[in-house]
Amino acid sequence: MSATAGTDSAPGGDPGAPDAPGAPGAPEASQARDLTDLELPDLEAALAELGAPPFHARQIYRWVYRRGVTDFARMTDLPLPLRARLAAAFAVPTPSVLERARSTDGTVKFRLGLGDGHGVEAVFIPDTPARTFCVSTQVGCAMQCGFCLTGRMGLARNLTAGEIAGQVRAMAHDLALADRPFNVVLMGMGEPLHNYEPTMRALRMLAAECGLAVPPRRITLSTVGVLPGIARLATEPIMPNLAVSLHAATEELRERLVPLGRKYPLADLLAACRRFPVERRGRITFEYVLLDGVNDAPADARRLARLLRGIRSKVNVIPLNEAPGIPYRRPPDARIDAFGRALAAAGVRVSVRKSRGRDIRAACGQLILEGALPSAGQRMAARLR
Numbered sequence: 430m431s432a433t434a435g436t437d438s439a440p441g442g443d444p445g446a447p448d449a450p451g452a453p454g455a456p457e458a459s460q461a462r463d464l465t466d467l468e469l470p471d472l473e474a475a476l477a478e479l480g481a482p483p484f485h486a487r488q489i490y491r492w493v494y495r496r497g498v499t500d501f502a503r504m505t506d507l508p509l510p511l512r513a514r515l516a517a518a519f520a521v522p523t524p525s526v527l528e529r530a531r532s533t534d535g536t537v538k539f540r541l542g543l544g545d546g547h548g549v550e551a552v553f554i555p556d557t558p559a560r561t562f563c564v565s566t567q568v569g570c571a572m573q574c575g576f577c578l579t580g581r582m583g584l585a586r587n588l589t590a591g592e593i594a595g596q597v598r599a600m601a602h603d604l605a606l607a608d609r610p611f612n613v614v615l616m617g618m619g620e621p622l623h624n625y626e627p628t629m630r631a632l633r634m635l636a637a638e639c640g641l642a643v644p645p646r647r648i649t650l651s652t653v654g655v656l657p658g659i660a661r662l663a664t665e666p667i668m669p670n671l672a673v674s675l676h677a678a679t680e681e682l683r684e685r686l687v688p689l690g691r692k693y694p695l696a697d698l699l700a701a702c703r704r705f706p707v708e709r710r711g712r713i714t715f716e717y718v719l720l721d722g723v724n725d726a727p728a729d730a731r732r733l734a735r736l737l738r739g740i741r742s743k744v745n746v747i748p749l750n751e752a753p754g755i756p757y758r759r760p761p762d763a764r765i766d767a768f769g770r771a772l773a774a775a776g777v778r779v780s781v782r783k784s785r786g787r788d789i790r791a792a793c794g795q796l797i798l799e800g801a802l803p804s805a806g807q808r809m810a811a812r813l814r
């Protein structure tokens with residue numbers, strides 16, 4: 430379904446209404462500093478350079494994140510001269526909604542446009558009470574997991590912190606949900622720990638109390654197993670929930686399904702998970718995409734249960750979302766049930782994920798920008814296949 434960008438703001442209209450991306454008053458991004466890439470302390474320092482007191486940073490965050498207003502002229506609690514100086518110095522780029530596709534189950538897939546012409550996909554999953562925004566951290570992905578459409582694209586580029594947090598901003602205001610509690614999952618396009626700094630900066634921006642105030646317990650970061658990133662994540666003051674994409678219970682099969690497994694073996698990944706500080710975080714989620722005749726036997730489930738012994742964990746079984754070009758099949762329902770039962774019988778906390786948005790390709794592993802021109806990274810990925 431085609432859609433226009435967010436709600437236009439009429440001059441003189443509701444000062445609290447969100448601005449459309451690229452609203453009047455904002456200078457060209459090329460001429461100005463990107464305000465959306467600044468954490469609160471950075472913005473306070475930038476205001477000091479303009480001779481303004483730091484408390485205005487919280488007001489600006491409130492306008493941009495909570496109210497969706499990006500035109501400084503409409504930030505009515507700022508002094509007029511400061512608004513003019515901000516407009517001359519900063520841009521507030523916001524991903525534009527290029528397309529919005531709504532699934533029969535209520536899931537909404539967004540195609541969002543970035544300032545340089547690239548696009549990313551992000552998804553809203555409406556289950557109440559846990560409304561969830563699933564966002565991307567990269568344009569494409571370098572990891573080449575064998576069952577994933579995004580992996581087929583290759584990596585075009587990393588997203589900035591402002592672009593990662595901006596996806597949440599864009600969707601929350603598009604759906605008028607910015608003042609409601611929601612979860613954020615980093616499970617869209619890309620491997621978050623392959624773009625570590627911008628991802629963590631984005632989480633800190635989203636957590637800011639004067640902005641969207643998304644607490645770390647409402648954020649889940651999903652990784653395919655970038656070990657240095659997991660070790661570093663364990664030291665972060667703002668630590669999201671950890672989800673690890675496992676998909677196999679043997680080294681050989683994991684290396685086949687997840688090429689990164691050749692660099693970071695399964696045994697090392699599980700050792701890193703054992704060290705991860707989960708006591709105050711609950712459990713590590715292990716994601717396991719179920720592929721017909723590949724990793725879905727009850728013996729695979731029992732092996733997986735043995736591997737996870739000693740880790741506070743739960744397993745999220747995700748029956749494959751089939752797609753053209755993916756050389757695997759979704760198992761029949763009876764086999765999916767048998768796999769889940771075998772895990773549960775072995776003492777594993779398990780859920781079989783209901784796939785959301787399959788009719789609009791918004792489900793796990795199905796995010797891809799069809800028709801996008803291949804980048805150098807994509808062409809390289811194609812050569813490696």
Ligand code: SF4
Pocket residue numbers: 570571572573574577578579580581617618619620653794
């Ligand atoms: S499953 Fe995740 S890490 Fe693997 S290729 Fe797809 S997006 Fe990248």
